[in-house]
Amino acid sequence: VAAEGVPDAIAAELEDWVEEAVASLPRARRRDEASLAEALRTFLRRRCDEIWGKKPVCRIVVSTA
Numbered sequence: 001v002a003a004e005g006v007p008d009a010i011a012a013e014l015e016d017w018v019e020e021a022v023a024s025l026p027r028a029r030r031r032d033e034a035s036l037a038e039a040l041r042t043f044l045r046r047r048c049d050e051i052w053g054k055k056p057v058c059r060i061v062v063s064t065a
Helices: 014-024 027-031 033-052
Strands: none
Touching (some): 014 033
16 A cells, blocks of 8 residues: 555554455455455545545555465
8 A cells, every 4th residue: 555645643554444444345345456456545545534634645556465
């Protein structure tokens, strides 16, 4: 996850938020990479807006290693 221009306090929370978002998604949505990426992008932008009042540009890369 890369979010441009976010304060350090928010950047430090991104990984935890991603884990929270993934856990809340149904398994079928977690399996589809495009659906997962869009759900994470939306979730992170919404969370940043709630805390910071701004919606940053977020790039989500799903890796199935």
